[in-house]
Amino acid sequence: MSIATVDTSGGLTHDNLRTLLAAVCAATGLDPGGAELIKFTNNAVFRLRGAPVVVRIAGSTAARERAATVVGVARWLAGHDFPAVRLLAGLEQPISLHGQVITLWERVPETGPRPDGADLAVLLKRLHRLPGPPPDLPEWRPINEVRQRLAEPEDLATGDHAFLLDQCDQVEKELAGLRFRLPRGVIHGDAFLGNVIPGTRGPVLCDFDGTTIGPREWDLTPVAVGRLRLDYTTDDHAMLARRYGVDITEWDGFPVLRRLRELKLVTSVLPILRSNPGIRPQWEHRMRTFKAGDLTARWQPYR
Template sequence: MSLTTVDPSGGLTRDTLNAVLGAVCAEAGLDPAGAELIKFTNNAVFRLRAAPVVVRIAGSSAARARVGNVVGVARWLAAHDFPAVRLLPDVVQPLWLSGQAATLWEEVPADGGRPGGADLAALLRRLHDLPGPPPDLPEWRPMDEIRQRLAEPEDLGDADREFLLATCDEVEEAMSTLRFDLPPGVIHGDAFTGNLVPAVGGPVLCDFDSTAVGPREWDLTPVAVGRLRLDYPDDDQTPMALRYGVDITRWPGFPVFRRLRELKLVTSVVPILRSHPAIRPQWQHRMRTFRSGDLTTRWQPYR
């Protein structure tokens, strides 16, 4: 399959990913043979076998719209010597080919111990204390991202789409009434332990798609929601609250942020429901419980 036959307006499938990966590697002078697909949700992430490089391909128009921001944030963090993944040098980034967008990164061997909530809290404290923000960093507008995903759904029924759009309106209205305790500033935007790479010298931060200027309370929310909703074996919320010095679950606005986080967890894969059918059973489970108002049933990570 040629890259020119891949429709950039749609979600990527496993069949088309190889064409995109091959074109990206050819442009960067890399060998895609034996590359391992290590993640496929909003982005497809490959680990190359022939070089210590990770290739990240935007999987939807929403992800492509944020790729310039990802590069800007990565360069800003590198300038501050912040422990984060680094862009591959000597390559024009982001790389655009026939409407597809990719970024290339230096591989960080995941040879350290599992990062926990305290590790994430320490990195967030350091991030929140950095001078900045980086140039052109957008304001935090989570509903824009969610509505963009809902504008390009794959196999999403009309009733489900209408419910999710109505929920966007309800959450947005509730957010307008919130009072924040922490000063606003740069936020990671998707701060959970899954976005830490367990390097030998200590965990490093990755995934800057949602980085913005916004309320710091949001960066403390994903781990708390993960403790309440996702079927994780470890409690990362308690050590995170202790290390950061704030227990977000005690903040009066937490129920609103919990609903926003769960809305994001439901809608994050809407653009690839057809392209990546293996995630559909878990998505249906999340959608059913979220829609019914069930706050106790556990969810599993998308795989």
């Protein structure tokens, strides 16, 4: 299938994604037949059936701009033998096709037990102790990413757009006033259990889109917010806090980081809100309760 048949002006539709998948497989000698779309939020992720490979297509301008950094982080972690997903060897990555950016990864067989908060704490402590950050790793500027998503939303009402922009300004101002206690350094940036894979030799970390130089408190925030906001049955936060040695919810700056995390959870799918209509009901629920300042409403993961 020719890449010239892809028209992404209407968004990364499922048909466009399949066409891009076929094109990158043709270019790399892989078979796209029977590939399974396992995720389609801020990135689209396919699991190939004919080879132990995962194909990741960036779903927004922000994700496309971060792809080279993601590749650099993955290579840096591999150099330290860190338990993380590995890039598919023998290819120059990231791969650019028709304005889209794609990376290929070795698939990790998910055969071990479900990772928990203690497993994530072990990975984060090890990550936070690694020497010599990868070259050109950017500084943590989380509001920039949110504003990028707000610059290319699909089907977002004018009032909601204005509200979210105002939230960016407010949270950015509050972040500037925080006094972090933990040392700065390399952070994963999106450290929740969805980014930990149960590998055959133990849990491995994935998804380095948010990896930067920043406050370690941010890596302890997603699981804490997950306990408070998402309808999880396991208290992974208690396990993470005990193993890492810090309970982020006891810090007086946590409410600001919680608001930032929830702002990111609301805006993460804005660039594909029309392209992936299945997520719309959950997004509307998140937006409505976030806008109302309802801290007790429970959210569900995007499906």
